[in-house]
Amino acid sequence: MQTKYIFVTGGVVSSLGKGVSTASIGVLLRARGYRVTSVKIDPYINLDAGTMRPYEHGEVFVTADGAETDLDVGTYERFLGIDLARNNNITTGRIYKTVIEKERRGEYLSQTVQVIPHITDEIQERIRAAGKAVNAEIVLVEVGGTVGDIESLPFLEAIRQMRFNEGKENTLYLHVTLLPYLSTSEEFKTKPTQHSVANLRSVGVQADGLIVRSDTPMPEDMSKKIALFTNVEARDVFNAYNAEHVYAVPEILEQQGMGRFIEKKLELERVTRNIATWQEAFSILQKPDRTARIAIVGKYVAMPDAYISLMESLTHAGIAHRSTIDVTWINSEDCAEGDLSHLKQYDGILVPGGFGHRGIEGKIRVAGYARENNIPYLGICLGMQVAVIEFARNIVKLESANSSEFDDYTPHPVIGLMPEQLDVEGMGGTMRLGDWPMQIEKGTRLFDLYQPTGPDNIVTERHRHRYEVNPAYVEQLREHGLTISGVTPGMEGRGKGLVEAIEIAEHPFFVAVQSHPEFKSRLSKASPPFKGFVQAALEHQALNKNPLAAFEQGVANQNVTNQEPVKAEITELPKKDII
Ligand code: GLN
Numbered sequence: 345m346q347t348k349y350i351f352v353t354g355g356v357v358s359s360l361g362k363g364v365s366t367a368s369i370g371v372l373l374r375a376r377g378y379r380v381t382s383v384k385i386d387p388y389i390n391l392d393a394g395t396m397r398p399y400e401h402g403e404v405f406v407t408a409d410g411a412e413t414d415l416d417v418g419t420y421e422r423f424l425g426i427d428l429a430r431n432n433n434i435t436t437g438r439i440y441k442t443v444i445e446k447e448r449r450g451e452y453l454s455q456t457v458q459v460i461p462h463i464t465d466e467i468q469e470r471i472r473a474a475g476k477a478v479n480a481e482i483v484l485v486e487v488g489g490t491v492g493d494i495e496s497l498p499f500l501e502a503i504r505q506m507r508f509n510e511g512k513e514n515t516l517y518l519h520v521t522l523l524p525y526l527s528t529s530e531e532f533k534t535k536p537t538q539h540s541v542a543n544l545r546s547v548g549v550q551a552d553g554l555i556v557r558s559d560t561p562m563p564e565d566m567s568k569k570i571a572l573f574t575n576v577e578a579r580d581v582f583n584a585y586n587a588e589h590v591y592a593v594p595e596i597l598e599q600q601g602m603g604r605f606i607e608k609k610l611e612l613e614r615v616t617r618n619i620a621t622w623q624e625a626f627s628i629l630q631k632p633d634r635t636a637r638i639a640i641v642g643k644y645v646a647m648p649d650a651y652i653s654l655m656e657s658l659t660h661a662g663i664a665h666r667s668t669i670d671v672t673w674i675n676s677e678d679c680a681e682g683d684l685s686h687l688k689q690y691d692g693i694l695v696p697g698g699f700g701h702r703g704i705e706g707k708i709r710v711a712g713y714a715r716e717n718n719i720p721y722l723g724i725c726l727g728m729q730v731a732v733i734e735f736a737r738n739i740v741k742l743e744s745a746n747s748s749e750f751d752d753y754t755p756h757p758v759i760g761l762m763p764e765q766l767d768v769e770g771m772g773g774t775m776r777l778g779d780w781p782m783q784i785e786k787g788t789r790l791f792d793l794y795q796p797t798g799p800d801n802i803v804t805e806r807h808r809h810r811y812e813v814n815p816a817y818v819e820q821l822r823e824h825g826l827t828i829s830g831v832t833p834g835m836e837g838r839g840k841g842l843v844e845a846i847e848i849a850e851h852p853f854f855v856a857v858q859s860h861p862e863f864k865s866r867l868s869k870a871s872p873p874f875k876g877f878v879q880a881a882l883e884h885q886a887l888n889k890n891p892l893a894a895f896e897q898g899v900a901n902q903n904v905t906n907q908e909p910v911k912a913e914i915t916e917l918p919k920k921d922i923i
Contacts (some may be wrong), residue, residue: 347475348514348610351503352486353549355540356522363416364590365520365555366486367423371594372603373482374424375617382420382484383474384413384433385467387495391437395772402649406808406863407432410778416486418653418863423594425866431474436495439466459498467502468509482610491519491544504548513611519544519551520584523558523566532562534570541574552609553580555597561585580605591626591867594619621868625663632668636881639690641710643703645673654696654724657865661874665882679706684713691888692720692853692881695727697808697860701750708734715854720880722873723856725809728846729759731856732813732821735848740824742817749811758821760814762842779804781833782844782859788829789855790845793872802833805859812858813843825849830857853880 350369354362366382373380390396393404394412405418411430421428443466447457455462475483487503489496507515521537541551554576556562567581574581582600587593597603603617638658644650655671662669672690680703687693693714695707711731714721723731729747736745736758744751747759762776784791784801794803813821822828830845848854855873865871 345481346511346514347472347480348482348516348612349471349475349503349506349510350482350484350516350518350606350610351506351549352484352518352520352555353491353500353503353544353551354487354489354520355491355543356536358490360520360522360557361584361590361593362486362488362520363419364423364593365518365557365584365597366416366484367419368590368594368597369518369602369606370420370424370484371619371622372598372617373606375594375619376603376607378612379479379481380424380484381426381428381474381478381480381482382424382432382486383471384416384420384486384488385499386414386433386435386488387493387499388435389437389440389495390435391441391772392433392435394775398650399644399647402647403652404808405653406777406806406860408779408804408806410773412773412777412808414488415649415652416488418656420484421863422653422656422866425868426478429477431470431477434467434470436498439463439470439498442466460501463498464502464505467499468506471502471506491540491547497547500544500547500549513609516606516609517544517549517552518555519553520555520557523556523562523583525559532558532566534566534573537570538573541576545575551576553582553605555582555584558583558585589626589629591622591629594622595626625867628663628666629659629668632662633666634882634885635668635670636662636665636691636878636885637670637672637689638692638694638878638881639672639674639687640694640696641674641676641679641707642696643676643698643700645675648673651696653860653862653865654694657862657871657874658694658878660865660867660870661878663867664870664875665878667878667882669878674710676703676706676710679710681709684709687713687719688717690719691885692722692877694722694877695724695730697725697727699726699749704730704747704750708737712738715848715851718852718884720853720877720884721851721856722853722877723846724862725807725858725860728856728858729811729813731854732758732826732843732846735821735824735826736817739826740817740820742820747811756817758814758817759811761810762812775810776807778806780807780844780859782830782857783833784830784845785828788827789847789849789853789876790829790857790873793855793876795872800833805857805861806863807859809858813846815841815843818843821846829855852884853877 352366354360370380392412393414402415405413405415407429408427409429413433417433443462487499521540523532525532562583567578570581571578658669707730711734733745736742742756745756745758746754748757781802781804784796796803827847827849829847832842845857861871861873
């Protein structure tokens, strides 16, 4: 089958939810059995999202091959249930870098290198390559930014040319716009949509279909009016009104005939659809059996998009227990001193990943509070590092233990840099990134959660960090009761035996991992640590409602014997803060 391309552009304003619309279309196509992949185009000059602030731009999503990408790539992975790679995120920076490198190598010898055709050719080549890499039948291409932005122009020109090159029946243009409702005149306004479709036409792209975003469902006659002004047939105007939850969007679009529309335009055979998983998930979200109250203690609390994969993982884990998650964001800076007993009201505490010194003491204290008060705790990346620091300070009694990321002069750098990180000069793409294996120790909670198969009990999770638990302190930590439940298995010269996961055996649930399992969580396959955490939170909630059961649980916990320590293979002893 000839590869088909669906291009999604956006108009009027940014943050319209183009990523979710595109991903939802992917769900409908996947549900019909097509092999789908997707490409996110980000017209900024950065090579990748790795050096951008999460609280302005949202989360940096890490792919299995270690690319630091836009958060929409994460949405695609979760909605489509597939793994994407570096070549699924295209930026202006990457395109220009490649073209300039080709020019230096002499590949354009004798030519003047120009935006058209060299840059636009490179863009098309990359889009095609992303499809070829996985033998996709349909490639979804979302052009980031808004039509009319100067930096989007070469990309719009490239997708215009693609219809010319690939054929009309193999390309489809979908434009996402906004339909604002004016409360003063009590009506929906189509003018912004008219303008933005016209804007798109002015660069040679006539939209085949529209996805009109509105707060509430638009009246039926609206599509006729929009059709009149935009040259799009009324039945090809879809209304994505604000849903209770993003998981409802595929169904909303399907009910309006989106799947059929795409099949007709792209001359695809109709295949039976099956979006049962999404319908089921949505019905649980609407009518959950229970709700777990989770506190997330972090730095970017004002920008939830900075933790989008984390939130989705909690949602997936909740659904696996027919429950929803009620998240409270707590600014770690507010936890650095004073009473923390307000944390008692939560069923679980999660400390996510993060960088930099700000708010660190608060996170360390919160980890300690969860440990001492038997509140389920899940630590992700930095959340594991602070748990180790807290344990070192308060249980091993290593005064002022810290990470050398936060204190260069700490007498006890229980978290420090690996030798290969010491020589790193640049910032972009230089961390320990992407898929790394973790060997799980038998008899641990982590083992129960992952239930690894295969002789070596190895699982893979994605990483994005520079610092590691310092091997010089592992023995001491373990002697004082910290279970090392996962290590990086021997890989010649690559972080052999590094601590990947810890837990505390006597605690109802104190689990922390160096990786970011949230990047691999899927609706139909919740991430094991998240699933276990939510289960523990629900149990904690039930016990708190029933103090007698809580007492019995306490007695049972006291009888749990300490587990055999993991035989982590540690390469060499570090000097001071160098691992
Ligand atoms: N700042 C820590 C490190 O670089 C943790 C990173 C993270 O949480 N992603 O190791």
